[in-house]
Every structure is written in structure tokens, then in C-alpha cells.
Amino acid sequence: MTDKNGIKSPPEKAGWRDKTMKLAGYSYMLGDISMVGAGIARGKNGIATVKGATIWFLGGVAAAIWGSATPEEKLKIQASKLEQHLKQQGAEITDETRATDPLLKKKSVWDRVSQFLYQHPSEMLNGAYAIGAAILLHGALKKEARLKPFFPKSFNAEGLTSMNNDFWIGALVLAGASTGLLVKEDPDAPQKAEGKGFFQKAYAWIAEKPLRVTGVLYGFNNVFLGANALTDYGNRASYAGKTLKPHYASTTQLASYLFSNLMLFLSRRDQMSAGGIDAQSAARLENAAAQLIAAQSPEKQKQLLADTAEYLAQQKGVSLKAPEIAERLASRITQLTQERLQPEVNTVKWVHREADRQQDAEVALVNGR
Numbered sequence: 001m002t003d004k005n006g007i008k009s010p011p012e013k014a015g016w017r018d019k020t021m022k023l024a025g026y027s028y029m030l031g032d033i034s035m036v037g038a039g040i041a042r043g044k045n046g047i048a049t050v051k052g053a054t055i056w057f058l059g060g061v062a063a064a065i066w067g068s069a070t071p072e073e074k075l076k077i078q079a080s081k082l083e084q085h086l087k088q089q090g091a092e093i094t095d096e097t098r099a100t101d102p103l104l105k106k107k108s109v110w111d112r113v114s115q116f117l118y119q120h121p122s123e124m125l126n127g128a129y130a131i132g133a134a135i136l137l138h139g140a141l142k143k144e145a146r147l148k149p150f151f152p153k154s155f156n157a158e159g160l161t162s163m164n165n166d167f168w169i170g171a172l173v174l175a176g177a178s179t180g181l182l183v184k185e186d187p188d189a190p191q192k193a194e195g196k197g198f199f200q201k202a203y204a205w206i207a208e209k210p211l212r213v214t215g216v217l218y219g220f221n222n223v224f225l226g227a228n229a230l231t232d233y234g235n236r237a238s239y240a241g242k243t244l245k246p247h248y249a250s251t252t253q254l255a256s257y258l259f260s261n262l263m264l265f266l267s268r269r270d271q272m273s274a275g276g277i278d279a280q281s282a283a284r285l286e287n288a289a290a291q292l293i294a295a296q297s298p299e300k301q302k303q304l305l306a307d308t309a310e311y312l313a314q315q316k317g318v319s320l321k322a323p324e325i326a327e328r329l330a331s332r333i334t335q336l337t338q339e340r341l342q343p344e345v346n347t348v349k350w351v352h353r354e355a356d357r358q359q360d361a362e363v364a365l366v367n368g369r
Contacts, residue, residue, distance in 0.1 A: 018068060021121055021271055024263035025063025028125070031256030032057035037249035038232065041239065046246075048139025048166065052132035059128025066117040066124070067271065074272060075281045077115050078315065079103035079288050082308075086292050089307055090300065097295040103288040122180055122211060122269045130177035136170035165224040165231075172224075176217030183210040185269040215265030222261065225254045286312065286325070290332035305329055 035053035039046030069077070083093065083104065098104040107115075117124060148164040186192075186207045193204035206213050232247035239245045289312065293304045309326035320328075 020263040020267040021063055021067030024260045024267060025060050025067050027256050027260035027263065028060035029057060029064060031253045031260060032060055034249045034253035034256060037244060038246045038253060041244040041246035041249060048136055052136040055128050055132035059125040062117060062124035063121045067121040069118040069271060071281060073118055075284060076103065077118060078285055080107065080115060082289055085311055086304060089304055091292055091296055091304060093292060097291060100291045101288045103284060104291065119272055121271055126177040126180035126214065129173055133170045133174035133177060136166050140164055140167035140170055165227045168224045169221050172217050172221040176214040180210050180214035183207055185210055211267050211269050212265045215261045218261040218264065222254060222258055225257060229254050286328065290329050290336055294333045294336040301333060
């Protein structure tokens, strides 16, 4: 929908599709905890598994907490970007100016860290998974691990469980994490690749949503997780009498990862693009911009007005053109400037009135003589 001011408004309530990154994070956390449990239950053979899963858990935490920013958090991030942009254009921002609008409040170190994480939850997840996968690969390539074949002699349960599954788990996760980290998301990539060759179209499909490729590669990894679960189940007799049995943990891990990978497949890498900016938020951002510009010198105001209007017009969800935004900003800046000048005007008027009163008193005194 578009309001009378030309600003598009997203649905009032976010759907589950906007929560997929957060859901993936929580599910990955459960899977990682289960993976740690399976590694501990396997004893010395599960040391690399425990190390890798512990690193993966940190990535899951980042996705779970910062995977879906609220509209208010998105607005604060937009305001911070606007502030940074105006600073680059030479605007000076004083504490007095910051006090005029909550969006201009000075950010603490934690505020900055939190805003960074809200903008990059998938990078945190995939970065942790890349490190954990490298640890698994290192463990899978050690001398004792290399005794297992890298390729199965058969594709039945016996063949899959006798191979070096940790090598493939590490390799597939590392490839998926690298794709999610290195490929820049471009929603318009398919349109740009129209009329081009197969490879350009294939890359465009990847670039449109890099995380779906990551989700697919993580999904292939489930085959080898399942093979490990079969191995744990086949060796269950050797864990008789022990409280922690690896096949319980590895099957829980497999189920959690299946759900997590599906949620990641459906997620955007750029979580800030989801939903755009609604009319009320656009008005608040516009007011913050006006407050910043009104605090500058008249010469600087003219320079920043056109630049800021162009900047705001490029933000997702705002359909107003730069000239229209400039007109609205100019009106608001004029109002703010008059409000700030009014106390000075009143002071000047009071001084004049007081001077006139004193003069009248002196004249009356002279006349009285």
C-alpha cells in the first residue's frame, strides 16, 4: 500500500518468512548442542566434533538474537547511516542537536556492535560455520582418520558408515559458508542476466539469494550426519551402561539441522531489506534529517538539503522523488529555524521594551520637575 505522501507501507505484522534467520539460529543452536553431546559421548574420537560444534554454536547465537531486527531497530540503523552520511558531507553534530530527537542520541559502543550484528547476522553465522568446518576438516585429515576411505565402496548403510564422514561434513559446510560470505546478494541479478549464457544465469540465480545455495550445501551435509547417526546406532552396544549415548544426540542433531537448513534456504542475506520502511518511520527519519540540517549554517543548509533529499529518495520503501523530499525538508527546516530563533527574538523584544520603559520613566521624571 502507498499513503497520500507516496510512501509505501509494509504489512503491519511481519510474517514467518521474515523470521526465518532467527528460527534457523535457534534450531542450529539445538543441533550444535546435540553435536557437542555426540562428540563427548564418542570420547577421544569426537574431540574435533566438539571443537567445531562449539564454534558453530556461537554463530547460531548471533543468528538467533540478531537475525530479525524490529522496525524500531531498523529505523535506528537508518538514522545512524544518515548521520554518518551527513558527517561525511561536512555537517557538525553537537550534543544540543542530538537532544532534539531520540534518533540522534549518541550511540554507545554496545549500540554500535548491536547495530552491526543486526545488519550482518548471516555473515556471523556463516563465519562461525566456516571456522568450525575447518576444524572438522583438520581432524578428518589426521593420520588415524585417513584410514577411513573418502568415498564409500557401496551406498548402503555399511558403505556410508565406514567412510570418512567428517571430511565431507567439513568440506560441504565450508563450501556453503564461503558462498554465503563471499557472494554479494543482488535481488535484480536474474533480470540482469536475461538473454545471457547458462553460466551467467546460473550465477545470477546464486547471487539473487546466496543463502539458498548455502542451505542446499548444508542440506547435502545431512546425508553424512545421517551416516554418523547410523554409525552411532550400530555401535550402541559399546555404550551400554553409559548415561550419554551418541546416537541419541546425533539423531537430534540431524533433525535440528534439517529444519535449520530449510529456514536458511528461505532467508535473505540482507535482513535490513525486509519490509522496507513504513510511513511513520519515514516521517521520523525525515524529521531527524531536518533537525541535523537546521543546526548548520545557512550556506551549509543549502548544500545539505539537496544531498540529503537524494539520499533519502534512494532508501528502500520510499517512493517520493528527491525534489519532493527536498520541498518537505525545506518546510520543516524553516519551521525548526524559526523555533530556534524565537527565544532570541523574544529576548531582543524584551530588551527594547525595557529600554523604552526606562526612557519613558526618565521623560516622566524630567517633566515632573
